[in-house]
Amino acid sequence: MFAWLFVSPAERRVLGAARFGGPTPWVIAIMSFSIMLIAATGLALASTAALVGRSIEARYTLQVPGGGPNLGQLVAAVRSTPGVTSVEAVPESDMRQTLERWLGPAAQSAELPVPALIDFDAADAARVAPLQRRAEVIAPGARIVAHRDSVGPLLHSLRVLQWVAFGLVLLLSAAASAAVVLAARGALDTHRFTIEVMHGIGATDLQVTHLFQRKILIDALVGSLAGAIAAALVLLLLASGASLAGELTGGATLGPLDLLILALLPFALTILATWVARTAVLRSLRKAL
Amino acid sequence: MHGAWQGGRRTGPAIRRMGRQVAAVAEFDSVGLRYGTGAEVLRDLDFRLRTGSFYFLTGPSGAGKTSLLKLLYLAQRPTRGRIKLFGEELSEAPREDLPPFRRRIGVVFQDFRLIRHLSAFDNVALPLRVNGASDEEVEGPVREMLAWVGLADRASARPPTLSGGEQQRVAIARAVINRPELLVADEPTGNVDAEMANRLMGLFTAMNRLGTTVVVATHDVGLISATPGAQLIRLENGTLVDPTGSLRNPPRSAN
Numbered sequence: 001m002f003a004w005l006f007v008s009p010a011e012r013r014v015l016g017a018a019r020f021g022g023p024t025p026w027v028i029a030i031m032s033f034s035i036m037l038i039a040a041t042g043l044a045l046a047s048t049a050a051l052v053g054r055s056i057e058a059r060y061t062l063q064v065p066g067g068g069p070n071l072g073q074l075v076a077a078v079r080s081t082p083g084v085t086s087v088e089a090v091p092e093s094d095m096r097q098t099l100e101r102w103l104g105p106a107a108q109s110a111e112l113p114v115p116a117l118i119d120f121d122a123a124d125a126a127r128v129a130p131l132q133r134r135a136e137v138i139a140p141g142a143r144i145v146a147h148r149d150s151v152g153p154l155l156h157s158l159r160v161l162q163w164v165a166f167g168l169v170l171l172l173s174a175a176a177s178a179a180v181v182l183a184a185r186g187a188l189d190t191h192r193f194t195i196e197v198m199h200g201i202g203a204t205d206l207q208v209t210h211l212f213q214r215k216i217l218i219d220a221l222v223g224s225l226a227g228a229i230a231a232a233l234v235l236l237l238l239a240s241g242a243s244l245a246g247e248l249t250g251g252a253t254l255g256p257l258d259l260l261i262l263a264l265l266p267f268a269l270t271i272l273a274t275w276v277a278r279t280a281v282l283r284s285l286r287k288a289l
Numbered sequence: 290m291h292g293a294w295q296g297g298r299r300t301g302p303a304i305r306r307m308g309r310q311v312a313a314v315a316e317f318d319s320v321g322l323r324y325g326t327g328a329e330v331l332r333d334l335d336f337r338l339r340t341g342s343f344y345f346l347t348g349p350s351g352a353g354k355t356s357l358l359k360l361l362y363l364a365q366r367p368t369r370g371r372i373k374l375f376g377e378e379l380s381e382a383p384r385e386d387l388p389p390f391r392r393r394i395g396v397v398f399q400d401f402r403l404i405r406h407l408s409a410f411d412n413v414a415l416p417l418r419v420n421g422a423s424d425e426e427v428e429g430p431v432r433e434m435l436a437w438v439g440l441a442d443r444a445s446a447r448p449p450t451l452s453g454g455e456q457q458r459v460a461i462a463r464a465v466i467n468r469p470e471l472l473v474a475d476e477p478t479g480n481v482d483a484e485m486a487n488r489l490m491g492l493f494t495a496m497n498r499l500g501t502t503v504v505v506a507t508h509d510v511g512l513i514s515a516t517p518g519a520q521l522i523r524l525e526n527g528t529l530v531d532p533t534g535s536l537r538n539p540p541r542s543a544n
Contacts, residue, residue, distance in 0.1 A: 010414065010424060010427075011410060011418070013406070013407060013411055014404070014407065014411075014415075016406040074342070076508070083488060102541045152465065169496065176360075192402050193402075193404070196402075197402050197403075197404055198415070199388075200391065200394075200396060200402070201362060201391065201392070201415060201416045201419055201463075202390075202391035202392030202393075202394075202416070202419055202420070203388065203419045204361075204388045205385070277301060286384070289363070289364065289365065289366060289384055289387070
C-alpha cells in the first residue's frame with residue numbers, strides 16, 4: 001500500500017532536483033497553522049459548552065421576592081423533595097455584596113428589598129413543578145428558575161461558534177486543496193516533456209502519478225507539520241495566558257481526545273492534499289493519448 | 290523492485306494475448322489522419338508490415354513520414370480507418386490499454402527526446418525501469434548498450450553536455466534496450482558520421498535478424514542501398530506509393 005513512498009534514487013531523479021511547486025509547502029503551512037488554531041478554538045468552545053451545559057443541567061434557583069422570613073421552611077421543603085442532591089441558601093450579605101457593584105453603598109440599605117435565593121440541584125426535573133407549587137404556598141410569589149433557561153442563549157451561541165469553526169476548517173482545507181491542485185498543474189506543465197517521453201516508452205498514468213504523488217506528499221507533510229508546530233506554540237502561549245486570565249477562560253480546556261484530534265489534523269491535511277493532487281494529476285494525464 | 294515502477298510488470302490476459310507471434314506487426318486499413326480541422330496529412334493508407342521485416346520509409350519533406358511513424362508508435366490515433374498492431378485493433382482502444390503495446394515498440398525520435406536532467410545511463414535505463422526492472426537488473430544491460438554505441442565513458446553525462454551525435458546514440462540505445470518487437474526510427478543517422486551510421490545500421494540489422502521489425506524513415510539513399518533485403522515505403526502527399534504491391538494488405542500478388 002505504501003510501497004510507492006519508498007522509491008529508488010533513480011526514480012526520484014526522473015522529475016529532477018527541482019522542488020515540486022516552490023510555494024506549496026508554505027501555503028500548506030499557513031493553512032495548517034490557521035486550521036489548527038481554528039480547530040483548537042472550536043474544540044475548546046465545544047468543551048466549554050459541554051462543561052457549562054453539564055454544570056447547569058440540573059441547577060435551579062428558588063427566588064423569593066422580598067426576602068425570606070420563611071427561608072428555613074423553604075430550604076426544608078426543597079431538601080425534602082426527592083432527587084434534590086444539594087441545597088444552598090445564598091446568604092443575604094452575599095446578595096448585597098453583589099448588588100453593591102451596581103448600587104454602591106445603597107445596596108446595604110435596609111430599605112432595599114433583596115430577594116432570598118436558594119440554589120439547588122435536582123436530578124429529576126419532573127419533581128420541580130410540584131416543588132414550585134409547595135414553595136408558592138409557603139412564600140407567595142416564590143418561583144423556581146432553571147439555570148439552563150437563562151444560560152441557554154449563551155450555550156446556543158457557543159455551539160454556533162463551534163460550527164462556524166468547523167466550517168472554517170473545511171473552508172481552509174478546501175483552499176489548501178485548491179492551492180495544491182494549482183501547484184500540481186504547474187508541476188505537470190514543468191515536467192510535460194518528461195511525461196510525454198515516459199508515456200511514449202510505455203509508462204502508465206499511475207507510474208507517472210506515483211512520481212508526483214511522492215513529491216506532493218513530502219511537501220504537504222513538511223508544510224502541515226511546520227504549520228502545526230507553529231500553531232502548537234501559539235496555543236501553548238494562549239493556554240498559559242488563559243490560566244492567568246481567570247475563571248472565564250479557565251473553563252475552555254482541551255481534553256485528551258481534543259489533543260488527539262489536533263495531533264491528527266496535519267496528517268489529515270497531508271492525506272487530503274496528496275489525494276487531491278493525485279486526482280488532479282491523473283485527470284490531467286488522461287487528457288493526453 | 291521499488292514502488293513507483295511496480296505497475297510496469299503486467300501479467301494479465303492482455304499481456305498473455307500479446308505474447309503470440311503474428312504475421313503482420315502492423316496493419317493499416319483505409320487509414321487517414323488530419324490535425325484539427327485541416328486537410329488530411331495522411332490518406333487511404335492500406336498496408337501491412339510483416340513481422341521480422343526491414344522497411345525504409347522515404348518521401349519528400351512534408352509527405353507525412355513523421356505522422357505515419359506517430360501512428361505506428363501510438364502517439365497519434367487515426368482520424369479514420371483501422372490500425373492493428375501486434376494483431377490487436379488499437380485505433381479506438383482505451384488509452385489505458387496502450388502502454389503495454391508501447392513497451393513493445395522502440396522509438397528513435399528525430400529530435401532525440403532525451404530527458405535533459407537525466408544522465409545518459411538513466412535515459413537508456415528508463416524503458417527497463419518503466420517495465421519494472423530493478424536497479425540491479427538495469428545495470429548490466431545499460432552499461433553493455435552504452436559500450437556498444439561507444440558511450441561507455443559518457444554514462445554519467447547529461448544530454449546538454451553531449452554532442453548531437455552522442456545524443457543520437459543515447460536515443461538509439463534507449464530505443465533498443467528493451468529488445469522491442471517493432472523499432473521505429475526517424476532519421477536515426479542524421480547527426481552521426483558515416484562510420485557511426487554504419488555501426489547503428491549494423492545494430493538495426495542485427496536486431497532485425499533477431500526478429501525485430503524495423504521501420505527507418507530516412508532521406509539517405511546510401512543507407513537504403515547498403516541494407517539488402519529491406520523494403521521501401523514511399524509517401525507522397527500523404528499517400529502511399531507502392532509500385533511493387535508488396536505492402537498491400539493483402540499483397541497484390543495474393544489478389
